[in-house]
Amino acid sequence: MAKLRLDKVKPLVALGVFLAAWWVIPTTVKSFMQVSFAEFQAPAWVATSYLDDLEGFWARRSHSKVELIEAGRDLARIKSLYQFNAQRNRTLELEVERLEAILNLPSRREFRYEVARVIRRDLSAWWQHLIIRKGRDFDIPVGAAVVFSGGVVGRVVEVDAFTSRVELITSPNFRIAARFEGDERPVVYQGAPQSGFGDPVGSVRDAPQDIMASRQAPLQLVSTRLGGSFPPGLSIGRVTWLEPGSSGIFQAGQVELDPRLLSLHEVAVLISLSPTDSVNNAP
Amino acid sequence: MSQFDVHRRENPRIVFFFWIVLLAGVTLVVGLGWRQLIANQKYEAIEKRQTERRILKPGPRGDIYDRKGNLLVGNRPHYSAVVYLDDLRREFRSEYSTIIRAERERLKELYDATPETGRTEASLIPNYNELQWVARQNVIQGYVDTINRITGRADTVSTKEIIRHFNEQLLLPLVLVEDLKPDEYARLIEQVPVQSPIEIHTGTARYYPYDGAAAHALGYVQNVYPDPEEIPDDGIKTYTFKTQEGKSGLESFFDDWLSGQIGTEIWRVDPLGFQDSLLEQKTPVQGQDLVTSIDIDLQLAAENALGDRTGAAVVLDVRTGEVLAIVSQPSYDLNDLSPFIPRKIFDSINERGAWLNRAVQLSYPPGSTFKLITAIAAARAGTTSLNTEHDCQGVYRVGNRIFRCHARNGHGIVDEAAAIEGSCNVFFYAEGLRMGIDVLSAEAKRFGLDKKTGIEIPFETGRLVVPSMEWKRGEIGAGWVPGDTVNTAIGQGFLLVTPLQMATVMASIARGETRTQPTLRALTAEAAAEVRHGGESIGLTLEQRAELWEGMERVVSPYGTGRLIQIEGLRIAGKTGTADFRAHGENVNLAWFIGTAPVEDPQIAVAVMVEGTSASDRFQGGSTAGPVAKDIFLEFIEQYPERAGF
Numbered sequence: 051m052a053k054l055r056l057d058k059v060k061p062l063v064a065l066g067v068f069l070a071a072w073w074v075i076p077t078t079v080k081s082f083m084q085v086s087f088a089e090f091q092a093p094a095w096v097a098t099s100y101l102d103d104l105e106g107f108w109a110r111r112s113h114s115k116v117e118l119i120e121a122g123r124d125l126a127r128i129k130s131l132y133q134f135n136a137q138r139n140r141t142l143e144l145e146v147e148r149l150e151a152i153l154n155l156p157s158r159r160e161f162r163y164e165v166a167r168v169i170r171r172d173l174s175a176w177w178q179h180l181i182i183r184k185g186r187d188f189d190i191p192v193g194a195a196v197v198f199s200g201g202v203v204g205r206v207v208e209v210d211a212f213t214s215r216v217e218l219i220t221s222p223n224f225r226i227a228a229r230f231e232g233d234e235r236p237v238v239y240q241g242a243p244q245s246g247f248g249d250p251v252g253s254v255r256d257a258p259q260d261i262m263a264s265r266q267a268p269l270q271l272v273s274t275r276l277g278g279s280f281p282p283g284l285s286i287g288r289v290t291w292l293e294p295g296s297s298g299i300f301q302a303g304q305v306e307l308d309p310r311l312l313s314l315h316e317v318a319v320l321i322s323l324s325p326t327d328s329v330n331n332a333p
Numbered sequence: 334m335s336q337f338d339v340h341r342r343e344n345p346r347i348v349f350f351f352w353i354v355l356l357a358g359v360t361l362v363v364g365l366g367w368r369q370l371i372a373n374q375k376y377e378a379i380e381k382r383q384t385e386r387r388i389l390k391p392g393p394r395g396d397i398y399d400r401k402g403n404l405l406v407g408n409r410p411h412y413s414a415v416v417y418l419d420d421l422r423r424e425f426r427s428e429y430s431t432i433i434r435a436e437r438e439r440l441k442e443l444y445d446a447t448p449e450t451g452r453t454e455a456s457l458i459p460n461y462n463e464l465q466w467v468a469r470q471n472v473i474q475g476y477v478d479t480i481n482r483i484t485g486r487a488d489t490v491s492t493k494e495i496i497r498h499f500n501e502q503l504l505l506p507l508v509l510v511e512d513l514k515p516d517e518y519a520r521l522i523e524q525v526p527v528q529s530p531i532e533i534h535t536g537t538a539r540y541y542p543y544d545g546a547a548a549h550a551l552g553y554v555q556n557v558y559p560d561p562e563e564i565p566d567d568g569i570k571t572y573t574f575k576t577q578e579g580k581s582g583l584e585s586f587f588d589d590w591l592s593g594q595i596g597t598e599i600w601r602v603d604p605l606g607f608q609d610s611l612l613e614q615k616t617p618v619q620g621q622d623l624v625t626s627i628d629i630d631l632q633l634a635a636e637n638a639l640g641d642r643t644g645a646a647v648v649l650d651v652r653t654g655e656v657l658a659i660v661s662q663p664s665y666d667l668n669d670l671s672p673f674i675p676r677k678i679f680d681s682i683n684e685r686g687a688w689l690n691r692a693v694q695l696s697y698p699p700g701s702t703f704k705l706i707t708a709i710a711a712a713r714a715g716t717t718s719l720n721t722e723h724d725c726q727g728v729y730r731v732g733n734r735i736f737r738c739h740a741r742n743g744h745g746i747v748d749e750a751a752a753i754e755g756s757c758n759v760f761f762y763a764e765g766l767r768m769g770i771d772v773l774s775a776e777a778k779r780f781g782l783d784k785k786t787g788i789e790i791p792f793e794t795g796r797l798v799v800p801s802m803e804w805k806r807g808e809i810g811a812g813w814v815p816g817d818t819v820n821t822a823i824g825q826g827f828l829l830v831t832p833l834q835m836a837t838v839m840a841s842i843a844r845g846e847t848r849t850q851p852t853l854r855a856l857t858a859e860a861a862a863e864v865r866h867g868g869e870s871i872g873l874t875l876e877q878r879a880e881l882w883e884g885m886e887r888v889v890s891p892y893g894t895g896r897l898i899q900i901e902g903l904r905i906a907g908k909t910g911t912a913d914f915r916a917h918g919e920n921v922n923l924a925w926f927i928g929t930a931p932v933e934d935p936q937i938a939v940a941v942m943v944e945g946t947s948a949s950d951r952f953q954g955g956s957t958a959g960p961v962a963k964d965i966f967l968e969f970i971e972q973y974p975e976r977a978g979f
Binding site: 223225235259279294300 | 393408410515516518520524526527528533535616619
């Protein structure tokens with residue numbers, strides 16, 4: 051009888067022993083194990099993503115020739131449009147550089163970018179992460195800004211050999227300095243717990259009292275260069291209401307984010323060209 | 334029958350203990366009932382005192398605007414990095430354990446190294462209390478270092494500050510770094526993780542979009558703890574954030590109006606005093622806004638015109654008495670005083686004598702601008718008539734004393750208008766003597782020169798002197814002599830007034846009255862229509878008034894002393910003045926101008942006073958103060974062309 055009882059509690063005892071051992075293991079060992087686990091998992095994620103790409107490729111191959119020719123034509127049009135835009139941007143950049151040289155201004159080119167595929171989405175009520183298919187192999191640094199065509203995506207929080215973990219702008223742990231378009235005063239943007247079914251949202255606080263937002267006249271929240279990790283003017287979201295905060299003078303409100311954030315396939319990581327801008331997160 | 338009954342029968346002594354136990358039981362029950370049912374309120378109050386803490390958060394102050402709605406004083410975000418010590422308790426304990434272990438080892442090594450004869454067991458015991466503070470200081474400094482690394486600052490926190498915070502402000506956040514610049518704030522927002530105990534606190538500080546404009550009139554605030562009378566007296570221990578209190582100018586005069594309503598938080602705390610749960614919260618409310626009568630464009634024009642010179646300028650709306658501009662130089666940048674006054678800035682302002690509002694807090698002899706009062710007094714007293722003339726030969730003898738006119742060779746034969754135009758001393762010496770000091774003194778008092786104006790600026794000087802025989806006897810202990818009268822007649826001698834008072838005199842003359850009540854509050858159209866300044870009619874006949882105005886207008890004519898003030902298309906009437914007085918052991922020259930325009934329908938009254946100390950300077954009302962007034966009139970035309978008749 052006693053033996054039977056001992057058998058029953060054996061898993062609990064094992065769990066207890068494991069937890070106790072985990073508790074006393076030094077932090078460095080724990081970190082090492084965590085990193086090893088991530089590195090161990092990463093090839094599987096990367097391989098899966100390549101397989102997805104291959105699957106997509108073969109799915110496209112299965113289309114008729116006419117469809118492929120039409121798609122190729124569309125693609126060529128889009129490509130030429132982008133090439134034209136790229137050329138125009140290059141011309142403008144050169145003009146800016148020329149003016150900077152004349153006026154003796156320091157160069158404003160502060161970031162280079164790395165385009166990366168999204169290979170995994172880790173979205174829950176507690177955290178909102180993306181795994182991208184570039185890591186130390188492309189010199190992605192921790193703290194780098196991640197953007198897409200709709201604006202800010204998030205920030206790199208962990209870099210492994212071939213992958214990086216990006217904290218999404220929707221995460222409650224994500225916080226940046228921002229400003230309203232047309233106003234220079236800094237405000238704070240922070241992610242908020244997501245409802246799961248609705249569009250992604252965040253929150254804004256420390257907005258001055260004279261700023262008004264309504265559904266009829268929403269305000270655009272954009273990034274600011276002040277914090278050092280994001281270039282200025284990138285869209286964060288739309289603010290449709292603000293209400294007085296607990297301080298009695300500043301306002302707080304909700305930010306409606308781009309719904310595409312939760313279904314991204316590709317993002318760009320902005321890597322600061324200035325070594326002093328590297329971001330060191332505080333404890 | 335119980336066991337005790339058996340014992341009772343066997344041993345009657347047990348009865349005694351039976352009753353004692355019964356009595357004790359009854360006492361306990363009654364005591365319990367007393368405390369639970371009757372004295373429960375007392376114990377509730379004690380429990381409340383022990384377990385609840387109140388935090389008072391002041392509301393931001395109201396904004397101050399000029400008459401056109403331009404923001405003169407507002408609130409700007411004031412960023413600081415703070416930590417709640419409650420969040421650091423685990424780290425304190427961990428650091429303390431580390432330090433204690435290290436200290437014990439150190440003491441043990443020291444003990445072992447000491448010869449046996451000199452060893453004491455006490456030397457093995459660490460100073461626990463001191464090490465506790467060291468542990469706390471290490472942890473907190475660690476967070477300050479983090480902030481320093483991100484912002485590039487080099488701040489430190491001392492053990493003394495930490496001890497004081499623990500003892501006095503435990504529930505309030507400990508400020509690690511104050512007054513962060515916007516870029517430092519943004520960096521911290523982005524680089525300090527959300528879970529970090531470091532919080533970026535956004536408070537408010539006064540902000541002045543026009544820097545030092547109207548600094549003396551607007552005033553400044555100081556961070557102080559709230560008035561103890563505002564703290565509810567219910568025994569709950571209360572922690573208070575500092576609030577802003579007006580210390581000068583409108584900030585001080587309208588302090589109650591501008592002050593925000595204090596917000597309250599009541600927290601339940603644990604036995605160590607750290608916060609446990611929020612029981613009650615009331616949000617602070619911003620104070621009420623104040624709209625002043627100041628016109629910032631006129632104010633800036635007057636300040637620019639006065640420049641770096643020491644002096645004052647006041648511009649009044651003739652009809653309502655609203656102060657459109659009030660300048661005192663030297664001045665200071667109000668933004669330098671917010672959120673607190675650095676010692677270096679305080680000393681610098683002190684050394685320059687810039688704290689003083691020369692428009693209302695210092696009194697000066699008005700010089701020849703006072704001749705207008707002398708002229709009015711003489712006309713009303715009947716000692717002068719439209720035909721009165723005096724021959725000015727440059728000197729005037731009173732007994733054995735010679736009194737000079739500023740025109741060395743004299744003005745020749747002058748009537749009243751010519752005397753005002755040329756500021757002839759001899760004419761007014763003679764008129765002063767003819768009417769006597771009693772009449773002259775009474776006239777000055779009729780214009781309110783012996784009383785404070787009552788403007789909404791604190792600390793208006795009370796050192797105002799309109800001399801009379803009684804005054805001299807009482808204050809100086811000497812008898813009045815005719816020389817005193819002639820000196821007073823030209824605005825010298827004992828006479829002391831403020832520039833604001835001379836502006837009110839000009840406004841009163843412009844309206845044909847004797848008093849002007851200046852105000853710094855913008856009046857609504859209805860209130861402006863009902864303004865009563867409280868004086869009486871100036872009491873001159875039409876002819877007398879015409880002669881006075883002719884004289885004043887001729888001052889600002891090609892041959893008048895104020896010829897530099899002339900503006901094409903604008904008829905200006907006024908009076909220049911130059912005076913000497915002694916202050917801080919040196920002779921100070923004063924250049925005055927008071928005037929009004931347009932003559933057809935006076936709208937503004939201007940008083941300008943410039944201090945100078947060099948006797949060799951060409952320091953005269955017309956050439957020194959006049960151009961300042963001219964710039965003010967030009968700006969008036971720019972801002973109010975219709976009122977200026979353009």
